């Protein structure tokens with residue numbers, strides 16, 4: 723399993739099932755949001771207005787992904803908006819030891835909401851800047867909309883999951899043939 727990517731998880735917080743029947747905005751669920759923020763080590767409890775800011779960032783990220791997954795570049799206006807979110811970022815170096823020796827990381831100085839939004843925006847900017855954005859895909863099942871990072875060797879993964887969406891497509895192909 724590939725490492726979790728904050729920006730991708732923010733986009734997927736608007737959840738759709740693979741049949742086009744159900745959807746759920748998980749940012750409206752306190753239990754989900756608590757677990758999410760705790761995983762990303764942000765001990766914050768956002769109010770409604772702050773959650774709206776995150777939803778606006780989510781919309782921006784989704785719109786940029788609509789472009790990048792279609793092989794287009796993001797617009798200057800989108801970059802300006804993304805930069806505005808990152809402007810809240812202030813990071814400090816943190817040298818840690820690990821199994822391979824040492825790693826130099828940068829962590830946010832403040833653990834407030836602006837910093838969280840900045841971290842989410844920054845994680846998307848990272849994908850764009852080092853070309854990994856080409857590996858970020860939207861499930862080919864158009865009603866599913868799940869975003870995933872394709873870490874397969876050939877980079878040809880098309881479905882969020884072969885059990886659900888991949889299987890729906892297989893069944894449909896099978897049916898069309900008969």
Ligand SMILES: [Zn+2]
Pocket residue numbers: 740861862863866867868881882883887
């Ligand atoms: Zn899917």
